[in-house]
Amino acid sequence: MAIIVNVDMMLAKRKMSVTELTEKVGITMANISILKNGKAKAIRFSTLEAICEALDCQPGDILEYRSDEGAAD
Structure with a gap:
């Protein structure tokens, strides 16, 4: 399993730099x-x-869960 952090995507949507x-x-x-x-x-x-406050978003906009392909249950 993996938790993916989509900060780049939200920065692009908000037209904000990493420095900002x-x-x-x-x-x-x-x-x-x-x-x-x-x-x-x-x-x-x-x-x-x-x-979330800086990007005006929800935690789910930044964090995403992806299961491993073919992992045994």
Whole structure:
């Protein structure tokens, strides 16, 4: 299973730069990169809330669940 972080998609929809998002959310460019590249192991609710507020979206607009193809149940 995989949780996909669609920050890039929301940034494009809102015509916002990564730099602008980092300033509004108050986290580093490196941490946004970790989220965008799917390397994050966790995200604080406070960070998710700040991203949603900055991008005027819901958590489901940013986070997506995809099951592994062919995984045994």
